[in-house]
Amino acid sequence: MRSAFQTCIGAVFVGLVTAVFAISFAAIIYANDLSNYLDRGIGLTLLGSVILAIIGVFSLSFRGSILSAQDVPALFLATAAATSIANFELSGEEAFATTAGLVAVASVATGLAGFLIGRMKLAYVARFVPYPVLAGFLSATGLLLLLGGFGIAVGDQDDNIKMSGMLSLALTPKWGLPLLASVLILIATHVIKNQFVLPIAFIITALAHYVMFWLLGMSMEDARALGYLLGPFDQSGFLSKIDFATVSHANWGAIFSQTPVIVTIVFSALIGATLNASGLELAFRRDLEVNREIRGVGIANVISGLLGGMPGYHSLSGTVLAHKLGLSGAVVGLSGGVGCALVLLVGANVLSILPVGLFAAVIIFLGLDLLYTWLYEERRRLNHFDYSIVILMTFFAVTYSFMTAIVIGLLACSIFFIYSYAKLNLIKSQSNLSTRRSLVERPDHERCVIDAAGHRVQIVELSGFLFFGTAYALRENIRTLVIESSEHIDWLVLDFKHVSGVDVSTLRILQRISSELLDERIQLILTGIEGRSGTHLQDLNAVENTTDFKTLNDAIEHIEEHVLQERMDELSEVADSDVTFLERLVAENKVSKFVEDVFLNDGETLLESGIQSENIYLLRSGELRVFLPAKHQLPTLVARIRPDAVVGEMAYYSGGKRSASIVSDGKSRLLKIDMNFLTHIEEARPGSAALFHKLVARNLARRLQRTTRLLQEQGS
Template sequence: MAVFVLAALSVSFAISFAAFIYAGPLTVHLSKGIGLALLGSVAMPVIVAQTASYRGSICHAQDVPTILMAGAAAAIAGASASAASNSTFATVATFIGVSTLLSGVTFYAAGHFRLGALARFIPYSVIGGLLAATGFLLVMGSLSMLLKDNVTVWSLVRLLEPGAPVRWLPWIVFSVIAVVAVRTSRSSFMLPAFLVVGLVGFYVALWLIGLTLTEAAEKGLLLGPFESSFFLRGLSLEIPFQADWALILKQSATIIAIAAVAVVGLLLNASAIEVALGKELDFEHDLKSTGVANVAAGATGGLVGYHLLGETLLAHRMGLSGPLAGWTVAVASALTLFFGASVIGALPVGLAASVIAFLGIDLLYDWLWVQRRRLPAGDMAIIGVILVTAAGVGFLEALAVGLIAAAIMFIVSYAGIDVVRLRSSGAVRRSSVERGHDDLACLGMKGRETRIFELGGFLFFGTASRLLDNLRIEFEREDPPRYVVFDLSRVTGVDSSAAFSFYRIGELCDRNGAEFFLSGLSDKITGRLETAGHHIDASLYRTLDDALLEIETRQLGQDKLDEAVDGVLNSLCANYPTLDTSEFSERLKLKQGMTLVSEGSESTAIYQLLAGQLRAEITGDDGRKLVVARFVPGALVGEIAYYARVPRTAGVLADTDAEVLKIDLDRIPNSLDGRAAAADLHRLAAGYLARRLMRMTELFRMLSD
């Protein structure tokens, strides 16, 4: 049963797509067009069945490329001297073959160079709009097949001409009922059953009104009669040499568009198959496999094809999960090609048109009704714009309009995103230098003079102008900044408008007596700012930490980094004269480069730097040493690891010759003065920890705002 259903569906689609292309004045070439479509459907499914990452995949001609081919075929027929001539058929057939060949090469190149992921950058709304437009054009194409004339949105009045409704209305109603039935039942047999019902119903209707098959053929109600008993009659290797290549070259844009939408279609269908079957597909491998299949089909004039979603899932549900599914489609096409002309000729043209209409109505229902509950209004608007453009102008124009509309929506939406990841001040955002109590108190007051903007993402004209507006607000406050820092370490790029905005920010800072700092500039961004043609009045620093260190040094005084301190021991001696501090403290002299504590060592004491400078460093994943903090006189060292009772998380070394006070809190005497001194030391350490915690809490609050 599975073999029979797949055979019937695949042959029906091939014939319907051929009839869709060879419609109107090209109907005289339908027999040969069906032959080429069936011939291409022989090799294509076999190659994919034998080489795809999932062997049960069914590769066959597809509706979206067929839409574009039909439009180009109509244009070629209109530009030809006679649509009925063999030259016109050769031109159309060669155009189809070239399109399929180029699509095959595109498939393979995308897989070979792993470019398939690029197709995923097409917005979902644009894809939906193209599918909705495809649905509309399929319905228009089915009406053209039924009326034997080109029907567009501008010529819908032809549907109401005398005798016209009888030719198209029953089949369209039949297609609508089929869509409702298939979507309601979800049965794998519903569509084949409806095709049988439609076929039987047509012949019953002929019997009731007293028409013979010959009379029905004369009235254009049948696909035939065909001149030959098999579809290969009239086909030869000379077809490409009989074609008008000038007309084919005029359709170059369409050929490129066919290849592009085919790649997108394959990736969408392959993704859906992967999700539905719970199997992992190799998209790059499938692109190459489908590319080879299309090259083989294109060499014989076949239509562009890729994975059929519905038929692949149908075959899997019915037990055909291996290459047999693809072989079934190929054998059915071959049998019809050689022996089915007489049978196919007796089939109603309305049945082929109803298959096309079924696909179109189903797409329209899905994207205009079902998806409206899932997609935002903006995306539905883009889908509507693409549909209207495709209906009134053309499919390629609709693709261009859709991409432009999606780009505009993206720009507007992205411009509303705040590229400032964190807006803070120097009071809470400090450099990595650890300082003493007095310095920290001073920076807590003067740090409010510094405004820090940490940026992220891509800066363009929409987001950069907001930065300038935000800074104007800062200067209008009661406490305007003296230092303005913009950190670009997480910025991926800037455009020329953003570069000009930084120039204006520099001017704004200069007018308000503030100094402008830029940090974290990559070579790419630096080059972009330099080529913008405007000198930005800013101090440039490699990292934000470097910029903050420079500002803190200015606020504290240039000599603060080297200024020695008395240390906590002196105050203990003054407050507790009977206390022997030598029992729990020791002054250490360090030469430059010497290690104070090692990373991972036991935490038995805390330290206070009295003179010189220290640095804390950790070992990175690659084995390199990374500096995470620096210490200047007065700073406490190691208090966190001591209180947490964990090994040292970083090693501490002397950046310069240094003097350090080591305090072993566990060795303080258990006397009255000793307990009081211990309390003072704990209070000192707790103050450092509390201030650090308060700054971090404030930073998190600013980040959440």
């Protein structure tokens, strides 16, 4: 029983708050020239709010949330309505019909955009908007809501609001109490963490106005005559005032003249929906299907808009309030919808005696809350530049327009991003041939030759987006690395594998680099440029000293072969290789029972990864390829082994299983050695066994040393 009673009380409060907000937003839009039509505007807004809340229950992934009319779209619509009425000199029924049509078009446009974005799973795009722009947008919204609240209080909603006139002594009773009440509500909601603060504050604000009327000696008739009360409204109720034939009187030219504002409303509503959905994820510590949420918002707005409702999305504060009051599941959204429906059906009599100051206080409170959050609290989390964007957008939104403020905010963020990104070092890693090798596993004497020539080759791996802001810095880095180097450089390799894009200015800089390298007789090799259509990087091949390879490994292998070809005479004089030593060791000890010739055809597997083995192999002729297994992917080629190489020694010495598979590339001939032979050698010729261990340890140490140096260079 207690749980049912608590649910009923919570539902009443949620319905009351949802209805009060909806009526407050209607009061912003249907003001001044439209004040005689406020009851019809409230009827359309409440009907739309009912549709939003009920459709949301069935279309959202999180059924425990409320869809309701929102302040930001209301503010835009109020500005657009006032502008269209003034520009097209509208009045009477035509002015109301045009405003109602404008609201409907904005809602339907928001709904269609939300549905398409959610259906195409593009809701994440809204999160790309820079945070300072969002902060500035919400701060500017807060200031305009503050001014709008003053306009509701004093009965003026002109675009050229004069604060000095509003704050005149004669109007103090109209705006003073709403301002005081909104400040106290702001303080109370931040100090007292209780779910009943907001609804109780609304009740106290209404009662305070009646006390003020009594102190000023006003009767209810006097208060209504002076504009202190919301009514009078037709006693037949708001629902009876809704006439869908009204749209036939609309001036559609005036409506579509506000297309830029409608686009802004769509943009702001979808951003707001995404942000509020993210806020609900944090508040309730659960993941929402954001695309489904946006699609649900879209469906609800289309149906609501067709019935004249204003754009809406998730009510973060209303949803949190409902859950704190003990509501959950579909009851949350239904409470908001039923509350608006009851006011729509039987609330005209009650609303006609409610003070205008109550709804002005609600709007002023929302404005102050946004200003407090985004101008005061956020200043500690934003750097000086980001905070200046918030201030700048707030200023331009009030003095010019919201669209101007958004453009300026985005432009400022873009300029700052370009400046910051241009200072980044786009060189992912820098190495030479001594540390960065191809996948070819070569004999020890060939490795020594390549090591000696390592300084002649500089390898630069680039990353990120190369554009006009980074191109000059890239050229200076390359000049310092290659042209101004104290060592003699023969090759410069630039790898573009990790580059996301290249603009035309970078192409021009690369052409200059290529020409400068030509003067220094340095070969420029480009890798990873294949398939980059539109970049024209292939055009660099027209320069005499420039060529390209598909991968960085192909380029390094090409240079290694070139270096070895230059030192062919020295290589032919090498007395012993690792394989020669091992073959002689086997022959001298006459341990033929431990050795076996192995012949492989193309594609035949020598070793399988994950298999235990007591053998090592000496590659006499042919070529082997080493593959690492990968889950749900094709095996990755990690090495190519040429003749005169030892194979399989690492698994033997580690005592583990084979970490990779080795496959023959073409026909290969190997010598298989059962490592039990080593036990025999250790007993018969301990000196030779020690030499064997030293040989293997030297090879492993050299590989480890080269890998360590490479990691150091890439991390520097």
